[in-house]
Amino acid sequence: MEQVFEIDELNLRYKDKQALINIKMDIEAKKITALIGPSGCGKSTLLRCLNRMNDLIDNCFIEGYVRYENNDIYTKNYDVIELRTKVGMVFQKPNPFPMSIFDNVAYGPRCQGIKGKKELQDIVKKALVNAALYDEVKDRLNDNALSLSGGQQQRLCIARTIAMEPEVILMDEPTSALDPIATAKIEELIVGLKDKYTIVIVTHNMQQAARVSDYTAFFLLGRLVEFGTTDQIFGQPKQKETEDYITGRFG
Amino acid sequence: MMKKRRKNILDRGAYAGIATISLFGLLILMLLFSYIIDKGANLLSWDLITGDYYAATYDSYYEGELNQDGYSANREFESDVFYSEKWGIALKDDINFEGKDYVLVVYVSDESPLANLRDKNDEKNYVAISGGQSMVKIIFSNNTVMYSKNGAKAAIELFDNADGIKDMITTTAGSGIRGSLVTTGYLIFFTMIIAMPLGVFTAIYLHEFAPKDKWYINVLRRSVELLTGVPSIIFGLLGAAVFIPLTSTLTKASGGNIISGSLTLAVIVLPVIISSVEESLKVIPDDYRQASFALGANKTQTTFKIILRCSLPGILTATLLSVGRIIGESAALIYAIGTVIKDNIVVTEKSTSLAVFIWSIMAGEVPNFELACAVSLIILIVVLILNMTVKLISYKLTFDRNRG
Numbered sequence: 001m002e003q004v005f006e007i008d009e010l011n012l013r014y015k016d017k018q019a020l021i022n023i024k025m026d027i028e029a030k031k032i033t034a035l036i037g038p039s040g041c042g043k044s045t046l047l048r049c050l051n052r053m054n055d056l057i058d059n060c061f062i063e064g065y066v067r068y069e070n071n072d073i074y075t076k077n078y079d080v081i082e083l084r085t086k087v088g089m090v091f092q093k094p095n096p097f098p099m100s101i102f103d104n105v106a107y108g109p110r111c112q113g114i115k116g117k118k119e120l121q122d123i124v125k126k127a128l129v130n131a132a133l134y135d136e137v138k139d140r141l142n143d144n145a146l147s148l149s150g151g152q153q154q155r156l157c158i159a160r161t162i163a164m165e166p167e168v169i170l171m172d173e174p175t176s177a178l179d180p181i182a183t184a185k186i187e188e189l190i191v192g193l194k195d196k197y198t199i200v201i202v203t204h205n206m207q208q209a210a211r212v213s214d215y216t217a218f219f220l221l222g223r224l225v226e227f228g229t230t231d232q233i234f235g236q237p238k239q240k241e242t243e244d245y246i247t248g249r250f251g
Numbered sequence: 252m253m254k255k256r257r258k259n260i261l262d263r264g265a266y267a268g269i270a271t272i273s274l275f276g277l278l279i280l281m282l283l284f285s286y287i288i289d290k291g292a293n294l295l296s297w298d299l300i301t302g303d304y305y306a307a308t309y310d311s312y313y314e315g316e317l318n319q320d321g322y323s324a325n326r327e328f329e330s331d332v333f334y335s336e337k338w339g340i341a342l343k344d345d346i347n348f349e350g351k352d353y354v355l356v357v358y359v360s361d362e363s364p365l366a367n368l369r370d371k372n373d374e375k376n377y378v379a380i381s382g383g384q385s386m387v388k389i390i391f392s393n394n395t396v397m398y399s400k401n402g403a404k405a406a407i408e409l410f411d412n413a414d415g416i417k418d419m420i421t422t423t424a425g426s427g428i429r430g431s432l433v434t435t436g437y438l439i440f441f442t443m444i445i446a447m448p449l450g451v452f453t454a455i456y457l458h459e460f461a462p463k464d465k466w467y468i469n470v471l472r473r474s475v476e477l478l479t480g481v482p483s484i485i486f487g488l489l490g491a492a493v494f495i496p497l498t499s500t501l502t503k504a505s506g507g508n509i510i511s512g513s514l515t516l517a518v519i520v521l522p523v524i525i526s527s528v529e530e531s532l533k534v535i536p537d538d539y540r541q542a543s544f545a546l547g548a549n550k551t552q553t554t555f556k557i558i559l560r561c562s563l564p565g566i567l568t569a570t571l572l573s574v575g576r577i578i579g580e581s582a583a584l585i586y587a588i589g590t591v592i593k594d595n596i597v598v599t600e601k602s603t604s605l606a607v608f609i610w611s612i613m614a615g616e617v618p619n620f621e622l623a624c625a626v627s628l629i630i631l632i633v634v635l636i637l638n639m640t641v642k643l644i645s646y647k648l649t650f651d652r653n654r655g
Contacts (some may be wrong), residue, residue: 085547111547146498160546
């Protein structure tokens, strides 16, 4: 078992609200880890700690350790840009840039200084194929990305992330804005991506967690209540709160 | 029941009030427009736009042969135009911008000797009489004299009886606005070159880079907003006190010039640019910034590749608004660039923009109302087109956002 992330005694506080309390968990390589829990439990916050997206929020204070490949990413001199190229992120609302499909996928590589036209074309094609979008858009790569449907836009966002050749993909409720058919496609895609990437997914949808993930972590009010294999969490939860939540008694 | 009815009456009263006030506004606007169009529209012509302001006077003569058959006109004339077949010239009575009668040259045949005369003062120069010029005085070789006050019909009769011209004084049309148009163009160009990058990057700094909730940033922003409300004549004083000495030191200019005018205008339009670009930055979804950062882009890349690109419509709007402001500005420019109407524009010399041109021709001893109205009409049309373009852009923008 290889750990990609080791999270230890992580505390996170917004101005006057403690959002994460003493989180300790490891994230395993080439597996899908689902973070579940009711709204405001801190699961998205934790996800954003993993590629330091919380840096963008004012008045956010972090203590504890998040080690990515045995390096603490919260040390002062850690290269955040490098981290984010290794740890990609897909957001809740599909957010392609208002430019062409090609430019969207090529954005990340271009920012890393890749300029060759042929090279970019190869990267874009490969990423779109891996995101199961290529066949649908191959004839209109120069169309505006906003002309795609919601599900296609989200797969484009996944393709955009894949184009960076990351090791980890963080997904923040990637299907919550999509209809069931688009959701099914994305889930299928996520499971397919498991061979190459470590995936951490935040979801509101417990069936989704049960369907796609290998490990599940249940959060409540900023605390990690229970963490284990998905079969164990959904089959034999050890904590009463977990059982109440997954059986739908609250949440 | 009573209460409801009373409310109804109140509503109607309010409605009637609002309608009356709006109608009143519309009426004033219509009055203004119809006055300007009535006074100025018949002066609007290509000659007005491309012509010199100052009329040139020519002194010429002709002692050569005339074609035996005369010169036929290749076009029809209206009934108030008189044509001399012998000389190939058509004249007409007209009233100039100052309200005086004069004899207007309507047409000169291409073969006519009048199209190819010698300058009396300098034998090497040619003088070509052509449509739009006016006849001032002619002494024919048979010693008859034509004066403009006697009218076109008498002039044509004299032409038909004469075989040569001893001395002919003519003037070109004048009162054209080409010089002021060129100055306005220069002002727009230089002002935008100075103000656009400054304004756009200030807006980006204020919105993207500046620390939030810091008192000095708020002071900065408030000051920018305050600048919008400062009367422009005060900026004119700034131009006279700072920019004219500055440009006089740095260039060969002495006194007001186009550069000092542009610098003054840049200060005036800067707050306009900053606030409208900042408005457009505010509506860029934060999702774009986050997505860009999550893809490993740094702040500079995000700013230039995403933010700047998304704010392009805002930047365009700011440009058009500023151009409108530059075209319409007069008070500040009276100090900052001067009120001397020029035909040959030099960047380091005084000249007038269109708006100041109006001021200049109205400030003289004989106010030229018709010309002022014609120029006003041009300014109004340009500003109207600019405003409509801005509306179109913002409409398209909202439409796109709703769709997206």
